[in-house]
Amino acid sequence: MHFRRRAVAAAVAGLLAATALASGTQQAVGQPAAQTGWHKGTPPLSTPWTDDVSPTNALPEYPRPQLTRKKWQNLNGLWEFAPAATGEAPPFGKTLAEQVLVPYPIESALSGVQRHEDRMWYRRTFTVPSSWKGQRLLLHFGAVDYDAKVWVNGRQVATHRGGYDGFDVDVTNVLKRSGPQELIVWAEDLTDETFQPIGKQREVSDHGIFYQGSSGIWRTVWMEPVATSSIDRLQLTPDLPSSSLKITADTSGPAGLDVEASAYDGSKLVGRVSGKADTELELPIKNPKLWSPDSPFLYTLKVKLIDRGKTQDEVGSYSGMRSVGKVKGADGKLRLALNGKILFNLSTLDQGFWPDGLNTAPTDEALAFDLVQHKKLGFNTVRKHIKVEPDRWYYHADQLGLMVWQDMPAAKPDPIPAGPWRDQFKAELREMVDEHKSFTSITTWIPFNEGWGEWDLAETGRIADSVKAQDPSRLVNAHSGMNCCDSLGDSGRGDMIDHHAYLGPxxxxxxxxxxxxxxEHGGFGLKTTDHMWFGDGFAYEMTPDQATLTRRYVENQRDVLRSANSCGISGSVYTQITDVEGELNGFFTYDRQIPKMDFAQVKAVNTAIIKGADGTGTSGPQLPPGTPGADGIHFYPLDGNADDVVGTNDATLQNGAVFAPGKTGEAVALNGSNQFIDTGAQLLDTSGNYSATAWVKLNKADGSFQTVVSQDGDRDSAFFLQYSGADQRFAMSFPGQRALAPTKPNPDQWYHLTGVRDAAKGELRLYVDGELAATKSACSLDSTSTGHAVIGRAKFGGNSVDYLDGTVDQVHFFDRALDDAEVRALYASGR
Incomplete structure (x- = not known):
C-alpha cells in the first residue's frame, strides 16, 4: 500500500539540494498564492481548540516522529477545491472555485467546505527552496480517503488506494527548474457504498453507533529533500532477553550501503552498532531502562546511512525497551504481561472523532488531549477503535506510557463479498502493521471487531496467524467481541478470548x-444540555445526574476487579472516553468541554483494579450443598392451577394465559405476546448453584427468542432457560453467553429442558430430554437477583421480552446444581 519511490522513473539530477540532518524541526506552513474566499464553518459543537485553527497554523508539527530530518516543508493550509465529475480531466492551470483548509476532511467545519462529495479536486502550487538544490524531492501524504491520484506539473506521479495509510512519491523528475510547481490531487470516497475499510464512518450519520464520514485529504501533506541514497523507514523491535534493540533501516538508492545506529539516554551514548542497510542489526543496550505505563522511558536514536565512509543520510528516532506477553498467575490462570510481569490492561474505547474536524483533531494539543486524560483517569491502555491515527498520536502514547490495542478499520457490517475487496482488506491490514510496528505503545493488533465485514471463520483464523507471523513481538486479538453481533464465532486463533458485554463486564x-x-463493556450515559451533537442521544444505560453516573461506573469497575480475580480476565475496555455524536456514554462530552463524572472516584477505582488484578486470584466459592429431593425447592405441576406444591409461593397466570393439555395432565398455553406465569417471589439465590427444569412444546421455532424459565434482575434476567432465536436452538444462557443445544427443535413436540448453573465449576449446562446437550464456560459474577421468578418470559434492558409461544408443564426450581444422573432420573419420571 505504501507508494515507494523506487517505482518512480529515474532521477533527473541537479534539480534540488539540501543537507539531510537528523532531529526534525518545524518548518513554516506553505500556502498557495490565493487565500481569499475561505471561511471556517460552524460545527454543531466547538471544542476548546476550534478557534485556534486558521490557514496559517493547520497542524504545523513535524508529522513523522520516528524518522526525523531537519529540512522539510509543510503543505497544509489553503488549497483550491472543486467537486469532480466521473472521468473529468485534471484542471491543469485552472483556478478552482472554492478553497479548503488541508488537512481537514471536506465534511468538517474546519475544512470550510462542510459537505460530502463522492469525488473531488484539490489544487495548489508550491515553491522548492533554492537551498534544496542538488537533492531529490519527496512528497508525503499522511492519508487521503479513499482513492487518490496525484499530478505535479501536469504529470501523474502517484495513485493510491486506502484511507488510513500514508504514501509518498519522488517528484524530482517532473519539477520545473524554478518558480511555482503545480500540485493537483483527485480523491474519491464512496464511504459505505463499497466494502472499503471505513471503521465507524458513514456518508450520513445514523444518530446511532456510526458517525459522519470524512473524505479527501485528512492528514498532513508535506515535502522534504533527500539524497539519492536515503532511509525510508526504521523497523525497531526491542529484545529484552538479549538486551538489544533490533533495528532495520529500509533504504532507497544503491544497495550494499552501511548503516550506523546509536542509542542515547539523554546525551549519554549507551549503545552503537554498524552493519549493512536493509538487514536486521542488534543495537546493544546494557541494563536497559524498561518502558512501562509507570515509567515510559524512551531512548533517543541516531541512524546514519554511509557510502564508503561518507554519510549520505542521517535521521533521528526513538524507541522504548519493553516486552509483551502472557504469564500464569499464582491462581494458575494465563494473564497479560508487560516486561514479564502481570499487568492488567485497563482501557477505554477511543473512537478518535471530533465535532469540528471529524477524523482530524483540530490541533496537536487536541490530538494528545484524550490520551492525557486516560492517564489522569488512571487507565494504562487505550483501544484505538477501528481507526488508525496520525503518527503523532502514537508518539504521544509512547511518551505518556499508554499501551495501545490497535484495531484494523472494519468494512461495513456485511460480509465482504468474494473478490478484490477481501484482498484489499488484507493488504490494508498488512500495511497498517508495517507502518506502525515500531511504536513502543502498541501491544496488540485486532483484525476484526464483532464480525463487521468478516466473511469466513477459518479465514479469520488465517488472518490472525498472518498478522502474528508479520509481527511476532506483539499479541494478536483475532476477533474482539467474538461472542457478539455479526460475529461468526471463535476461530480459536490469536492470543485472546475477547467477549463484549454491555453493561458487563x-x-x-x-x-x-x-x-x-x-x-467492550459499560456504556453508562448522561445527557448534557448544549453539549450534544444532535441535541439528544442514547447510551446502554442512561443515568439522571453526575453522581449516579459516577456510582454506576464505580460499581461496574468493581465488578471488573471481581471478574479479574475470580474469572481471570486480564484486560477490559470501557465504552468510552468521550461522547461521540449520538452516543452519550463518555467521560467527557463530545466537545471535550465538560467532564461528566467525579474523576477522583474514577481514578481511585481504576487504580484499585490495576493494583488488585495481579493474578493471585481468589479461592473458589464455598457453596452450601443445597436442598435434597427430586422435586426441588419449588414445583409447579400446572395441573389446573398454578400452585407451588413443594414451597409456599403459588403463582398466577397473567394476561389471559389458559390451561391446556400437557405432557402430564394439564399445562399452561402462552400466546407469545404478553402472557406468562408470575411466581410472585424471588425463588432462587442466583449468587450460587441452581437449576431450573420444565417440559415445553413450541408453537414455532423461528428467529424469535422465547424464554421458558427465568428470574428478573434489576435490568436483565439472572438466567434464561430459553429457545434462542438467533441460533434457533435451545439454550441455557446469561446475557452474551449461551450453552446451546446442537440441533434445532421441532414445533409441536414436547421437550424436557434442564438449565444448570454450576458456580463451583464456573459453567452453564443445558440438558435436553435427560441428556447433556451443551456446556458453556461461564465464570460469572452471579450478582444476586431480587426479582420474581417467572415462567414464559424474560427481562432484558429493563424490559419484559421473549414471551413463550407454546405450552409449558412441570416446572421445578432447585437450589443446587443437578448432576447428569439426577437430570436423567427427572426426565424419566415425566416430572
Missing amino acids: ATSTPAGDRVAVDG
Missing part, C-alpha cells in the same frame, strides 16, 4: 494458550 476465562479479556 464480561466474564470469560482463559483457555489453552489464550488469555481472556473484556473487549
Whole structure:
C-alpha cells in the first residue's frame, strides 16, 4: 500500500539540494498564492481548540516522529477545491472555485467546505527552496480517503488506494527548474457504498453507533529533500532477553550501503552498532531502562546511512525497551504481561472523532488531549477503535506510557463479498502493521471487531496467524467481541478470548494458550444540555445526574476487579472516553468541554483494579450443598392451577394465559405476546448453584427468542432457560453467553429442558430430554437477583421480552446444581 519511490522513473539530477540532518524541526506552513474566499464553518459543537485553527497554523508539527530530518516543508493550509465529475480531466492551470483548509476532511467545519462529495479536486502550487538544490524531492501524504491520484506539473506521479495509510512519491523528475510547481490531487470516497475499510464512518450519520464520514485529504501533506541514497523507514523491535534493540533501516538508492545506529539516554551514548542497510542489526543496550505505563522511558536514536565512509543520510528516532506477553498467575490462570510481569490492561474505547474536524483533531494539543486524560483517569491502555491515527498520536502514547490495542478499520457490517475487496482488506491490514510496528505503545493488533465485514471463520483464523507471523513481538486479538453481533464465532486463533458485554463486564476465562479479556463493556450515559451533537442521544444505560453516573461506573469497575480475580480476565475496555455524536456514554462530552463524572472516584477505582488484578486470584466459592429431593425447592405441576406444591409461593397466570393439555395432565398455553406465569417471589439465590427444569412444546421455532424459565434482575434476567432465536436452538444462557443445544427443535413436540448453573465449576449446562446437550464456560459474577421468578418470559434492558409461544408443564426450581444422573432420573419420571 505504501507508494515507494523506487517505482518512480529515474532521477533527473541537479534539480534540488539540501543537507539531510537528523532531529526534525518545524518548518513554516506553505500556502498557495490565493487565500481569499475561505471561511471556517460552524460545527454543531466547538471544542476548546476550534478557534485556534486558521490557514496559517493547520497542524504545523513535524508529522513523522520516528524518522526525523531537519529540512522539510509543510503543505497544509489553503488549497483550491472543486467537486469532480466521473472521468473529468485534471484542471491543469485552472483556478478552482472554492478553497479548503488541508488537512481537514471536506465534511468538517474546519475544512470550510462542510459537505460530502463522492469525488473531488484539490489544487495548489508550491515553491522548492533554492537551498534544496542538488537533492531529490519527496512528497508525503499522511492519508487521503479513499482513492487518490496525484499530478505535479501536469504529470501523474502517484495513485493510491486506502484511507488510513500514508504514501509518498519522488517528484524530482517532473519539477520545473524554478518558480511555482503545480500540485493537483483527485480523491474519491464512496464511504459505505463499497466494502472499503471505513471503521465507524458513514456518508450520513445514523444518530446511532456510526458517525459522519470524512473524505479527501485528512492528514498532513508535506515535502522534504533527500539524497539519492536515503532511509525510508526504521523497523525497531526491542529484545529484552538479549538486551538489544533490533533495528532495520529500509533504504532507497544503491544497495550494499552501511548503516550506523546509536542509542542515547539523554546525551549519554549507551549503545552503537554498524552493519549493512536493509538487514536486521542488534543495537546493544546494557541494563536497559524498561518502558512501562509507570515509567515510559524512551531512548533517543541516531541512524546514519554511509557510502564508503561518507554519510549520505542521517535521521533521528526513538524507541522504548519493553516486552509483551502472557504469564500464569499464582491462581494458575494465563494473564497479560508487560516486561514479564502481570499487568492488567485497563482501557477505554477511543473512537478518535471530533465535532469540528471529524477524523482530524483540530490541533496537536487536541490530538494528545484524550490520551492525557486516560492517564489522569488512571487507565494504562487505550483501544484505538477501528481507526488508525496520525503518527503523532502514537508518539504521544509512547511518551505518556499508554499501551495501545490497535484495531484494523472494519468494512461495513456485511460480509465482504468474494473478490478484490477481501484482498484489499488484507493488504490494508498488512500495511497498517508495517507502518506502525515500531511504536513502543502498541501491544496488540485486532483484525476484526464483532464480525463487521468478516466473511469466513477459518479465514479469520488465517488472518490472525498472518498478522502474528508479520509481527511476532506483539499479541494478536483475532476477533474482539467474538461472542457478539455479526460475529461468526471463535476461530480459536490469536492470543485472546475477547467477549463484549454491555453493561458487563464480561466474564470469560482463559483457555489453552489464550488469555481472556473484556473487549467492550459499560456504556453508562448522561445527557448534557448544549453539549450534544444532535441535541439528544442514547447510551446502554442512561443515568439522571453526575453522581449516579459516577456510582454506576464505580460499581461496574468493581465488578471488573471481581471478574479479574475470580474469572481471570486480564484486560477490559470501557465504552468510552468521550461522547461521540449520538452516543452519550463518555467521560467527557463530545466537545471535550465538560467532564461528566467525579474523576477522583474514577481514578481511585481504576487504580484499585490495576493494583488488585495481579493474578493471585481468589479461592473458589464455598457453596452450601443445597436442598435434597427430586422435586426441588419449588414445583409447579400446572395441573389446573398454578400452585407451588413443594414451597409456599403459588403463582398466577397473567394476561389471559389458559390451561391446556400437557405432557402430564394439564399445562399452561402462552400466546407469545404478553402472557406468562408470575411466581410472585424471588425463588432462587442466583449468587450460587441452581437449576431450573420444565417440559415445553413450541408453537414455532423461528428467529424469535422465547424464554421458558427465568428470574428478573434489576435490568436483565439472572438466567434464561430459553429457545434462542438467533441460533434457533435451545439454550441455557446469561446475557452474551449461551450453552446451546446442537440441533434445532421441532414445533409441536414436547421437550424436557434442564438449565444448570454450576458456580463451583464456573459453567452453564443445558440438558435436553435427560441428556447433556451443551456446556458453556461461564465464570460469572452471579450478582444476586431480587426479582420474581417467572415462567414464559424474560427481562432484558429493563424490559419484559421473549414471551413463550407454546405450552409449558412441570416446572421445578432447585437450589443446587443437578448432576447428569439426577437430570436423567427427572426426565424419566415425566416430572
